[in-house]
Amino acid sequence: MITLTRHLAAHAARRVDDCSEILSCLCGWTADDEQIDFGKVGSGVLAQEGAQRAAHVAATWQQARMITDEAGLDALPSGAVDISEAHGVAEQKIGEAWFSAASNQSFEPELPGVVVWTPADGGDQ
Ligand SMILES: [Zn+2]
Secondary structure, three states: OOOHHHHHHHOOEEEOOOOOOOEEEOOOOEOOHHHOOOOOOOOOHHHHHHHHHHHHHHHHHHHHOEEOOHHHHHHOOOOOEEEEOOOOOEEEEEOOEEEEOOEEEEEOOOOOEEEEEOHHHOOOO
């Protein structure tokens, strides 16, 4: 499972080349300048391109961390935290079982869900 650090590195911002004004991403994504409102007060082209890129990075991150089947759940390490789309509540894998803060009974998480943290992401749980 990809970590946030690696994801951000894979989607680092760049300009296509030295003469290009279009913001792009290492993955090949480019900002859509047709979506830019050049007359927008208080939000220049760079800010609007940056917002497009932020939305792209967030969407690809969610996709990269989406679990859609049981094999995906089984492959997660103990300690991983998932939020199922159905419930929106954090669920943590402890050993081979899943728990939420709402109950001390283990359960099978509903799918799909997004993995929000694994031990490989580091930091505090
Ligand atoms: Zn990208």
